[in-house]
Amino acid sequence: MQDSNRPLDAEDGLPDAATASAPTDAVEAHSGQIDGPDLGNLPPHARTIRSYVMRAGRTTEAQAKALAELGPRFLMPYQEQLLDFPATFGRTAPVVLEIGFGMGDATAKIAEGQPDTDYIGCEVHEPGVGALLKQIGDRGLSNLRVIRHDAVMVLENMIPPGSLAGIHIFFPDPWHKKRHNKRRLIQSPLVAKLVTHLAPGGYLHCATDWEPYAQQMLEVLGAEPTLVNTAEGYAEKPAYRPLTKFENRGLKLGHGVWDLVFRKKA
Template sequence: MIPPRDPDSAQPDDEAAPQDATGASAPAPEEEAKPHPLHRRLKSFVKRGGRTTEGQARAYELHGPQFLLPYQASRLDLAATFGREAPTVLEIGFGMGEATAHIAGLLPETNFLCCEVHEPGVGALLKRIGEHGLTNIRICAHDAVDVIDHMLAPSVLAGVHIFFPDPWHKTRHNKRRLIQGPLVRKLVERLKTGGYLHCATDWKPYAEQMVEVLRAEPQLQISPDATPDGYAPKPHYRPLTKFENRGIKLGHGVYDVLFTKR
């Protein structure tokens, strides 16, 4: 999940789907004085292009009817959605689904509700679902903020995963990052007591912001295993992808930030 990035580019790679707090493109210089879109509409992504392969298209046809969950402006019955009572984890932005499929296979007793708007990524995860015989994933190809606001009741989630969101490297674009107070408060409301929020990034300034934002939320407490800087050991369920391994070899740090609801 850690491809080489151009430090002057705010555009994400092809393996990790971007999450952005606004959904807006980088502002032109003359637009800088305008009200930021975050104040008008919080969103969890930047829409981007990409080609869906034949295999991904077949996966849509074969597995979409069972595993794609249409967006609805009403509360989900999670037990009916998954066909069982089980802890449910929300994942925001799963990229091409490599880590998602691994975790779902490792934790079959947990349900995973996964939000992603990148069509090839959705197709790729559907393909992995078929290849690995996974049954505990449902995909909503819609803005996660709408899903949180309208489909999830308070105190229904056992956890939230947000792995390698778009770091928005440029200082003037930092406000577009996904992990900000307004979204964190929404997520905390949907977490059960004892539920967790797990974020991961390879961009240290973003990791520092994550720790700062989550520490500021009074209903959250940091992992007892965290370092003084606020970083937790990598949980056993999160895999090292080929891109993350490549980043580590290049000297990139990888930071896991883990908090639980009081």
């Protein structure tokens, strides 16, 4: 992974050494944060949940071409208006939202392997958006759309309540340093927001390669009264989630990966 795409330490502006050395999707994927202690003096309305961390990165010629040629069909503009899923996809099917798909390889493979389900991916990183659009073209996918915007705002303004069959959050930034833990995406305020957009019986699938974060995820998701764990603790990796190149490399080095799958009560 290029240094320019590594998470930055929010206090010193330097790459976080722990994250920079992690050979997994934790480095690749965009992730969320909840504003940390340095924003504690802001008024309540300014302490917002954010689903991403901006990264530097260069858009390749192939990614730019995909943005130009496939963007008009598959890249949906952000709008403050609820989506009509059947109109968006041209059919009525279950819809799954992915938050922070990174470079989109797993997203494209999942959509290809689940043709009877429609997928919406949210990502703010232009190279990642371009890379996923290229995969859409290469694989001939029709059941995948992309929104380049903050997923929290997309949820609030574009996703109808109770409409999603599932939500995927794979390898969000682990924010290894203890003083940065509050910036992790999976925290109670966001989870409460997510479940309002799940249909009864809909699922929330999170995955991480950082065990302390997995423990936090298990605690936070377990405390949400509208969710039920589908496993006794961590779940077996569902067959639809492919192993990424970073995950494969991490597993070969003996690193663990933890999946959590919770369902909304009917």
